[in-house]
Amino acid sequence: MLISPLIDAALAGVLGLLVGSFLNVVIYRLPKMMERHWADECAQMQGTAAPEAEPFSLVRPRSHCRQCGHAIRWYENVPVASWLALRGKCSSCGSRIGLRYPVVELATGALFFLAVRQWGVSPAAAAWCGFSAAIVALAMIDWDTTLLPDDITLPLLWAGLIIAALGWTGVTLPQALWGAVAGYLSLWTVYQAFKLLTGKEGMGYGDFKLFAALGAWFGWQALVPIILMASVIGAVVGIAMKVSSSLREGGYVPFGPFLAGAGLTAMLFGPNAILAAIGL
Template sequence: MMVSPVVDAALAGVLGLLVGSFLNVVIFRLPRILERQWAAECADLAGKDPEPSEPFNLMRPRSRCRQCGHVIRWYENIPVLSFIALRGKCSSCGTPIGWRYPVVELATAALFAFCVWQYGATWKGLAWCGFCAALLALALIDWDTTLLPDDITLPLVWAGLIASALRWNTLPLSQSLWGAVAGYLSLWAVYKGFKLLTGKEGMGYGDFKLFAALGAWFGPEALVPMILMASVIGAVIGIGMKFASGLRPGGYVPFGPFLAGAGFAALLFGPESILRTIGL
């Protein structure tokens, strides 16, 4: 019996809500996990014992209020519904819960529903759902911390190549491979040229890997419109933040969220529409 595409998309949306709830954990915890790992590695290199600490990973300890330490019960962690029932506040101390949590859940749900609506309840649709989840997590982690963790960027590159190899993507494997190569080398060349001219680093290696991932999923021809869109929007927002005195110390804006935004635009509307949007 065939299931309606509307039902498939709705079920994908429900799955997206659950994944979005987990992404909130990843976005908050992964940078801190990495910081602990780096501190332990530095201590080891210095011949010191690492600072003792409780287990901290994506599963432990259980989520809790950062203000009062109240452990969040399962019924307080239902995507979106719990936020509404609690009126956006901790049930113990009344501290406001950030709006980002339900927004990430709803955004993930919408992206999953779109992917399954577009590609069906197939491996291809599932692959693009995974792409969206990874890209959303990377965008928000980079915005918060200016980190683009290898734990997500590198699997995203490989996933793009594997999706093409298994024909879960219409992109031929050769195009996926050269897209990854071109994505990495193009930003690496810009980075090197900027550093030679100014003596400063204009971006991080995580940006190269993220752009390589976008190339692996969309191919080399999509890279130009995506980098143009990311650069234009990034420049506009950066100028706006400068006038609003919203820039961070050092006067920079992370580039990863704008690359991610261009990736979402390419998925939703196609790379060609990006050029029309920016007037080219």
């Protein structure tokens, strides 16, 4: 009886590794695609022609080494295994391939494994696997660029509402709807108050949309535990980075990765476990 669920979870983990490999592409390319789109819009507003550029999307051009342009062969793109076989270096020029690539793949694989282990082969497990993939991508993009792309946050929000309507996660549609509303408005209110008092912007609109999406997935009752955990983790990481003098220019730390981490914790252990973990 135990073998089949473990095999199902293991297969889901393998699928997660493959999805994680694709997420590495999304994490790097989607912000670049957004920058190109903004440049094109600016050129149109100024009445000038945007400079011609090679096609650039999630599938074009083919994956290659950023240093020497070496096209990555299929057997050099096997999740985790290829990075280990290549010893973290390009097979052509020997330039370093970041450790983050296999880490993203392993993290996604582990989340898929845990989702299927917890919910079995079911629509709920599929939904939480999709949630995990989106959250991993958002966390890494925000950490790199301080951007939370609408191309991911808004579909994640709508998916939470649709899945609640289908009854796959135990969150009712009214709970999801008010969770989305409360998630967005709560951070928007904090943002406006901070801006009024200091004249500075403490966070971006992407954070509002991500918190709204978490509200849609977990319901309005989970918002307080999630924001508390995100704030605690963010404070600890921020202090550690300040002590180690590793803060970025301007002394800021993006909040999206901590919201993402709290969301994954709520997925795996439940919102109430978050309150217990921080002593409430």
